[in-house]
Amino acid sequence: MPEAGKEFPLVRLNDEQWFQLSGRVAMSIGHDGFHRELVNLFGATIPHESCWIIRYSRVAPPDVLYTHNVPDDIVQFYNKECLNIDPFSQYWKTWEKPGVLTLSGLENASLESIIYAKIFREAAKISDELGMFFTTVGHCCLGLFLEREKGRFSQADVRRAELMFPALDGYHRAHLGWLFNGLRYKNDVEVKGFIKRPTLIQDRFGVEVYANESWSDAIASDATIEPTVRAARASETVQTFLLKDFVLKLENLDRYFPLAPAGRMFVLEPRSFSKEVPEHVNRIAASLQNFTKREREVLALIMTGHSTGQIAQRLHISKGTIKNCRSRIYRKADVISERALVKKFIPVFQDA
Numbered sequence: 001m002p003e004a005g006k007e008f009p010l011v012r013l014n015d016e017q018w019f020q021l022s023g024r025v026a027m028s029i030g031h032d033g034f035h036r037e038l039v040n041l042f043g044a045t046i047p048h049e050s051c052w053i054i055r056y057s058r059v060a061p062p063d064v065l066y067t068h069n070v071p072d073d074i075v076q077f078y079n080k081e082c083l084n085i086d087p088f089s090q091y092w093k094t095w096e097k098p099g100v101l102t103l104s105g106l107e108n109a110s111l112e113s114i115i116y117a118k119i120f121r122e123a124a125k126i127s128d129e130l131g132m133f134f135t136t137v138g139h140c141c142l143g144l145f146l147e148r149e150k151g152r153f154s155q156a157d158v159r160r161a162e163l164m165f166p167a168l169d170g171y172h173r174a175h176l177g178w179l180f181n182g183l184r185y186k187n188d189v190e191v192k193g194f195i196k197r198p199t200l201i202q203d204r205f206g207v208e209v210y211a212n213e214s215w216s217d218a219i220a221s222d223a224t225i226e227p228t229v230r231a232a233r234a235s236e237t238v239q240t241f242l243l244k245d246f247v248l249k250l251e252n253l254d255r256y257f258p259l260a261p262a263g264r265m266f267v268l269e270p271r272s273f274s275k276e277v278p279e280h281v282n283r284i285a286a287s288l289q290n291f292t293k294r295e296r297e298v299l300a301l302i303m304t305g306h307s308t309g310q311i312a313q314r315l316h317i318s319k320g321t322i323k324n325c326r327s328r329i330y331r332k333a334d335v336i337s338e339r340a341l342v343k344k345f346i347p348v349f350q351d352a
Contacts, residue, residue: 011044013163018044025171030178036066038168039144042132045164046157048146050126056092056133056141057267058251070147074124082120087113088131092141098169100161103129104152111300128152132161134172142172198246198268200229201253203260210260218268222246229266247271290332298325302338303345 011017021041028034035053043051050069054062061083067075083089087106090113103121106113121127130146130153146153198215202208219225224243232239232250241248246268253263291299294315301311308326312319326338335341 010047013045013160022167025168029171029175034171034175035142035144036068038171039066039068042144042161042164042168043146045160046130046146046153047148048130049149050147052143052145052147054086054088054143054145056089056143058093058140061269062086062089065142070124077123078120081123082116085112085116085119087116088129088133088143088145092133092143096141098133098135098141098165100158100165101131101133102153102158103131108300108304111296111303114300114304125149130157130161132165132168134169144168200266201260202264202266204262206264209263215266215268218246225268232264232266242271245271291329295325295329295332298322299329299341299345302326302329303342 011021018041021037021044025034025037025041028037039051039053051067052064052070053066054064056062064075064079078086087103087110088101090110091101091106103113103117107117108114124147126147127150128148130148132144134142134144198218199210199212200208200215201210222243222245225246225248228241228243228248232241239250241250247270249267249269251265253260253265297315298311301314306314308319308322312322315322330336330338330341333341333344335344
């Protein structure tokens with residue numbers, strides 16, 4: 001990666017250096033530096049100032065695995081303030097689609113994206129992010145992100161990333177195949193570092209094929225975990241169990257998961273985790289659970305100063321529909337006017 005403040009030496013997809021970088025990625029498959037080599041290759045042809053690697057999951061909060069040229073306090077800020085409102089995370093949880101996406105493309109797409117733009121983009125002093133989501137394995141996804149301090153990523157940048165995607169996704173799948181199959185035979189630092197939270201993986205017959213050290217430690221400290229795991233039934237949706245010290249989340253793995261096809265994955269989170277989320281984010285998240293997708297879209301537009309007519313025009317629906325939607329929002333937010341609604345949510349949107 002380039003040093004901070006130096007111009008990134010861009011290469012073209014048919015340059016000799018491109019093939020050299022591709023070779024380095026192939027040689028790093030199965031090793032600890034694989035994802036750093038992968039993000040190097042991703043950013044080699046696209047101007048940017050910094051990058052992130054984040055693991056997204058439907059059973060755990062986003063995990064920051066690696067950053068370059070990102071101050072530690074910004075990573076800490078993201079972990080403390082933004083885990084629940086990362087619009088890339090929300091997008092992936094909704095669609096689970098591999099591919100390429102920009103932050104500017106998600107701008108104002110949801111209430112979360114507006115909040116994120118305010119409290120994270122301003123804190124990190126960035127103007128846009130370009131993300132690449134890889135093929136889902138076991139309902140988990142790895143995202144590589146390039147960041148710019150000025151200007152947005154262009155359509156040419158997005159197209160270049162889309163051209164690279166099949167090759168990078170293929171490298172990623174090969175690395176995961178090695179990583180998870182290797183869990184059967186060893187438990188070294190590289191493998192343990194991939195799954196940080198207490199994790200248990202069972203095959204389709206309920207036989208344990210992997211459990212990390214933190215899972216074993218949790219079992220020893222909380223006697224309610226093992227009986228809950230034994231009693232858990234198969235379900236098409238993520239299941240959550242409130243235990244003595246932990247929240248246990250269970251999800252079925254798809255039939256392509258390398259280590260345990262059609263198996264199950266259990267992940268533990270501390271029960272105190274939600275206490276770390278800022279009060280205003282908790283308040284917004286709690287309200288959003290009661291809103292439909294359309295109501296959330298209308299709320300976001302109300303909070304950014306759009307009139308009923310403007311909202312109707314933007315969403316291509318009638319003013320009457322918007323008025324009815326406003327009434328439902330007021331009722332669910334326990335307010336009786338737009339002024340009261342704005343006052344309730346203003347801590348997040350002020351100066352937006």
